[in-house]
Amino acid sequence: MSVDTTAPAAVIEAVNISKSFGPVPVLFSVSMDVRPGEVHALIGENGAGKSTLMKILSGFHDPTSGQIRLDGKQTDLPANGGAEKLGVVLIHQELNLAEQMTVEENVFLGREIKSNGFLDKAAMQATVRKYLDEIGLDISPTDRISDLTIAQKQMVEIVKAVSRNARILIMDEPTAVLTEEETQVFFRQVEKLKESGVGIVFVSHKLNEVKEIADRVTILRDGQWIDTRASSDLTPDMMAQMMVGRELSDLYPPMHEADVDAELVLEVQNLRAPSVDNVSFSLRKGEILGFSGLIGSGRTAVFETICGLAPFEAGTIRLFGRDTGPMTVAQARDLGLAYLTKDRKEKGLLLDKKMRPNLTLFALPKFVRNFGLDSKAEEDALNRAIRRFDVRARDKEITVGKLSGGNQQKLLLAKIMECDPKIVIIDEPTRGIDVGTKQQIYHFIAALAAEGVSVVVISSEMPEIIGICHRVVVMREGHITGVLTGDHINENEIMRYAAGLKREELH
Template structure:
């Protein structure tokens, strides 16, 4: 990355910001400044205080103490996003778009252009088209948001921000669900924003991306400022160690060798379902089987079909040696097969409910006593889960939506494990999670396998697949193109099969 030259004056500065929620402090005298035309990355483990801090920077939270400055002058930011009038725009991790409205309607939502009592649709459409042309986005202002890809939606958020004359743009995990190609396109737009003088706060767990895009990096740990350094002075390993305060050389646990003669607990032959066809593989007791491939290759569809979420259209399935037909989610659970979704916020957890009902929902039958839910037994289960999975919360009555992403993921793991499964399918186990929590989850997966539980890991993170799995099945266009073992589990081999190339096409 070429380090841009920036004026020394800050466009936005946080000075000794502290924040408490009731009696619980979460930020301790944190300071950070943003210069025009730079990307200032903010990193830290889940629970380090990043989300709270950027909500203070954008006016969604009020600091308990400390000061926000714009252009060197103290300001009190108006609440609930009205700080946009001062040029501070926050792009949330969960995109803030009205799915059933068009691009132009979203861009001007709440500040529509009006002439003589009527909407100036022609003018709004022209302005949106000019903005789309400026960032090279080949969609129409009249396209419905629900018809766009995730990457296109992310770009629409940038168009919204630019149309609001943003001087400071705060991005919370903007590349979490983007492919490599989509991320590269996104970074080109970030560079254009830098060149126009916009100061950018960039929150991400993807440390190699931080190294590529950022000019400076600020690290938080346990609500405290640790350091601010030029990104060029930091390697991803150095960033990770500063985030967690310890060495991470043991990020991936030592793996026991797979027992090639172990019982086959799952045998799939010629499975067909929406998005997949003729998929065959097996899974052994105590094995970690990886599923790799490009986004849209059909990895998730395979296991949603096996677990009753998608209809099976053909093929045969043996579970623990017995033929099984199409199963419901409850059937799969009762047979010892559980699936941990990659979409924890939309499909995995009830964000407006507390931890206890989230934990026991999938395993609810075992908590029924005389047609009533035994809440005492539920409470005991939650205490055990919090200890076992190191779920960190201010108290166990907090609603799940208030937990950090890493703690939500650990609660989701605890939820599926409450069913005492013999086979666990984990889809994107560490999406949007900090490096310290990743380490915990990797060690937990290895411990499960050592106990004889069979694990399927579906992941778009190549190091994760290589570092964790005994075997790797690679998918392309709804089919398995190869199953790799031993030294063949490497990036070149995986990409060769993912791209549909023949041996020798990749050197």
């Protein structure tokens, strides 16, 4: 790595860091530094070693070899969050909030302000209100975390970290659940942190955001340092190619033409449920149907209602020409309908269990023999899934929580497909995964549709909605505002319907 002698001295440095877990090496002599007042992006495919390097930089892992230097001096960072006392704060990708406590209580947890031996609630609430106002988050310090949206919870994590007077702020996918508007508010806060001299490590798979916010970019691949460059010298396409080591011009697969006369496999009429108001649409065999809209538009609520995961109030659901009415998850599965949740860590997978029980749980009746589980059939299914979905793990006996995000997503896909569904609903198929794995998932979705499986893609990523869907349904505030086909599937049209600037007369 070349040294810029005109740049300010690094506040933290990783020098020739290597890390092994048991006999398995995951980082190979990686070096990276962060300067005061800069955003240094760290990018790479899932499994490239980003999370391990972040945890070493913040004291949650010890390196096997190499050094961490703070202000130029070799330092052994305190473990388990103790590095915060030195000004090194890590915002984890997984939310780390006490759900039953208030915003103020979470921000000051473990470092409460006291007056005369008692908690000074007024002072803490006033301080939190100041941070909330600065970040543009319209909630109260007294709101309970469990009552907030996922996006609001992520912003509270950011407030919590900012309030700790960080010198180095390490952020793991901080915008993954934020809307474009919320992301821009967040970036304005990042600029304020830069102006105050905070050094920021920004980890993201959204390469356009990396280009926008980062001063420098470090690329990892397969645990090895590939390059560190000024963001101004890179395009998102160049970053993607360096991450995966190959061209990605075929990110979206060639799509077969949708058969407009194909069998109707799902018909929904006048569906009503919490957050869903009079929704009607249809899905044909072999079609990829996109659902777009801003966060809170009701996209997920529609399909959680259809699949038995949320209360059903009124309406008609027809599967393969048969009226079903409200269904349980098991009934939907047995009728050929499967839903892949957007929240793979909380609702999709058992992170403390191994891959095999995770794979077979949804299709468990398939593996029951004489009142017991056929472990050989389960093992055979796992071997097939690893090959089919390219699930990469150090060991088949690893717990799922130790897999990278992309491999967790591929395992979740394998789990859903194990019950051989005819209709697959995939909610946020590529949230928090790298560009190489995105490509694999897009090609898999296209292959499913070509085989006659019907796919619903619910996504906040407009390029993937445009890139892989035959038709796009746009929602706003629980209503469908438009159904787009052909050349009308473009960013401008989708945003106009999503923002309520246009609305079709739907029949």
